Amino acid sequence: MEPSDATGSSTGICGIERTLSKFANDTKLCGMVNTLERRDAIQRDLDRLERWAHANFMKFNQAKCKVLHLGHGNPKHKYRSSGECIDSSPEEKDLGALVDEKLNMSQQCALAANNHKRSMASRAREVILPLYSALVRLHLQYSIQLWSPQHRKDMDLLERVQRRATKMIRGLEHLSYEDRLRELGLFSLEKRRLQGDLIAAFQYLKGAYSRDGEGLFIRECSDRTRALDLNGLSQHKLNNESCTEENRLVME
Numbered sequence: 001m002e003p004s005d006a007t008g009s010s011t012g013i014c015g016i017e018r019t020l021s022k023f024a025n026d027t028k029l030c031g032m033v034n035t036l037e038r039r040d041a042i043q044r045d046l047d048r049l050e051r052w053a054h055a056n057f058m059k060f061n062q063a064k065c066k067v068l069h070l071g072h073g074n075p076k077h078k079y080r081s082s083g084e085c086i087d088s089s090p091e092e093k094d095l096g097a098l099v100d101e102k103l104n105m106s107q108q109c110a111l112a113a114n115n116h117k118r119s120m121a122s123r124a125r126e127v128i129l130p131l132y133s134a135l136v137r138l139h140l141q142y143s144i145q146l147w148s149p150q151h152r153k154d155m156d157l158l159e160r161v162q163r164r165a166t167k168m169i170r171g172l173e174h175l176s177y178e179d180r181l182r183e184l185g186l187f188s189l190e191k192r193r194l195q196g197d198l199i200a201a202f203q204y205l206k207g208a209y210s211r212d213g214e215g216l217f218i219r220e221c222s223d224r225t226r227a228l229d230l231n232g233l234s235q236h237k238l239n240n241e242s243c244t245e246e247n248r249l250v251m252e
Contacts, residue, residue, distance in 0.1 A: 015048055017041045023095065027060075039077045046081055068092050069101050097143050105147040109154040112140055113161050123170040129184060132165040140189060145200065148193055159189050 018031035018041060029046070033039050053060055062082055066089040069076045079086045091100035091107065098108040116136045120128060140158055149155045166180040167173050181188060187195070203209065 016045050018045050020045070026094070028094070033075075033077065042077075043079055046079060050082060066092060068099070070103060072102075074101075095143070097146050099147075105149060106151065106154050108147040109149050109157055112142075113157045115139060116161055120168060123168055125169045125171075125184075128165065128169050132162075136161065136165060137189075141192065141196075144193060144196065148197075155190055162186075162189055 016029075018029055021028045021030075027049070029042065029049070031038065031042060033042060049060070060081065062084060065081055065086050067079060067086050068089055068091075076088065091098060093099075098111055099105075100107060116139065120131075122128070140161060149158060163177050166177070166184060166186070169180075169184075172180045172183060175183065
């Protein structure tokens with residue numbers, strides 16, 4: 001983790017001990033909490049944010065302040081803001097991605113798949129294919145590194161959107177899904193996700209994420225790997241607890 005002054009310098013808030021980030025009018029404070037001292041560090045940062053907002057004649061919307069606890073066996077500590085206890089939330093949407101306390105992405109998959117039930121007046125290939133590629137598939141892959149489906153039912157749910165879109169094209173409705181993809185020069189969404197994962201892993205190995213991704217993976221010295229390992233990489237287990245708000249998103 002970066003030093004505390006570096007963490008808060010970009011927002012003009014000094015002394016922040018945990019990770020602080022802002023986007024538009026949303027503020028997130030996050031960190032891992034496995035001791036009482038780390039719990040107290042989150043509370044101290046909340047108090048600093050309150051003082052900073054007061055000094056700049058601003059006020060957080062207390063009704064929109066939420067705590068999102070992540071991880072199994074999370075102690076679910078309580079936090080206070082402006083003298084009031086911050087409510088916990090089982091799920092929160094952040095920058096368009098829905099995240100729940102169990103990090104189960106099924107709801108996000110359903111949300112992405114159900115947002116694209118549209119009817120088209122034209123069934124011409126030159127109309128449907130560009131529209132699907134630019135307007136529909138874009139949302140099915142938005143921040144997919146975060147909410148990539150883990151269960152087959154969720155993978156099939158997303159794939160069904162592309163199946164329906166390709167079947168709308170005149171002249172292809174009687175072909176199988178694989179033949180339609182071959183005719184249109186498309187890959188399945190599952191293969192596109194795999195391709196993206198491989199590219200991201202390659203970039204990580206080449207140092208593209210040396211700052212933001214430091215400590216996310218460790219390189220194994222052994223040349224023996226197991227299934228699902230990628231070039232000897234193993235991922236650290238995380239046990240995070242998060243506080244979220246629309247005007248403030250606090251995470252442990």
